[in-house]
Amino acid sequence: MSLTPPDSAAGAVPAPRSVPDLVPGQAPHHLGHVDVWIFDLDNTLYPASCNLFVQVEALIGAFIQDFLKIDAAEAKRLQKEYYRAHGTTLKGLMDHHGVEPAKFLDFVHAIDVTPVPPSPALDAALARLPGRKLIFTNGSVAHAENVMNRLGVAHHFEGVFDIVAAEYRPKPDPETYHALLRRHAIDPRGATLFEDLPQNLVPAHALGMTTILVRTDAEWAQAGADGEHIHHVTDDLVAWLEANTPPAR
Numbered sequence: 001m002s003l004t005p006p007d008s009a010a011g012a013v014p015a016p017r018s019v020p021d022l023v024p025g026q027a028p029h030h031l032g033h034v035d036v037w038i039f040d041l042d043n044t045l046y047p048a049s050c051n052l053f054v055q056v057e058a059l060i061g062a063f064i065q066d067f068l069k070i071d072a073a074e075a076k077r078l079q080k081e082y083y084r085a086h087g088t089t090l091k092g093l094m095d096h097h098g099v100e101p102a103k104f105l106d107f108v109h110a111i112d113v114t115p116v117p118p119s120p121a122l123d124a125a126l127a128r129l130p131g132r133k134l135i136f137t138n139g140s141v142a143h144a145e146n147v148m149n150r151l152g153v154a155h156h157f158e159g160v161f162d163i164v165a166a167e168y169r170p171k172p173d174p175e176t177y178h179a180l181l182r183r184h185a186i187d188p189r190g191a192t193l194f195e196d197l198p199q200n201l202v203p204a205h206a207l208g209m210t211t212i213l214v215r216t217d218a219e220w221a222q223a224g225a226d227g228e229h230i231h232h233v234t235d236d237l238v239a240w241l242e243a244n245t246p247p248a249r
């Protein structure tokens with residue numbers, strides 16, 4: 001008589017954990033493979049309706065006026081022109097006028113962050129997310145810390161990859177995504193990026209990251225919002241995290 005249980009045939013080997021299909025353009029069915037959660041800051045981690053950009057833009061205008069001794073209308077024109085041509089106004093000011101970036105960043109981010117409501121719900125949702133968490137922003141570390149402290153979520157993040165770390169090459173410059181991955185030793189296939197700007201998800205998708213568009217009402221944030229490079233779309237970051245957080249491993 002055999003002592004071997006009847007189900008010990010080859011077929012009884014435990015099935016491997018299912019691995020999501022990471023073919024570009026196809027969303028994984030679940031996020032169980034994700035161990036690094038990367039978040040844009042502005043208009044992603046807090047609602048775009050807080051309108052912090054109105055304050056930042058006014059300060060950028062004031063900086064340009066003062067630095068170049070020009071009037072408000074000309075400053076506004078340059079601000080827009082450099083943003084379009086260089087990805088950030090700062091890069092245009094550095095390249096054309098030798099502006100010292102630290103001075104600019106300190107000046108334009110000296111804003112009132114009280115329009116951002118503290119978010120115990122986001123704090124709880126981040127606490128349940130298993131894995132590392134990072135901020136990836138075209139702003140500065142100081143600005144990110146201001147906003148994260150106001151939200152009450154700073155303690156979740158192991159780091160902020162800001163425009164200084166990016167050597168002033170703003171998203172969506174692909175080189176900046178590579179620099180982020182190198183700096184924080186991230187395998188993009190196990191990472192997500194949450195973003196309110198569809199174009200900033202293009203390089204993330206090309207690298208094999210899972211992409212989540214946090215949609216806003218802003219007209220300028222709609223171009224490409226239905227692109228194949230976007231795996232998931234939500235109007236509400238906290239609700240999406242609550243619904244999609246994989247179980248802790």
Ligand SMILES: [Mg+2]
Pocket residue numbers: 040041042043044195196197
């Ligand atoms: Mg943003």
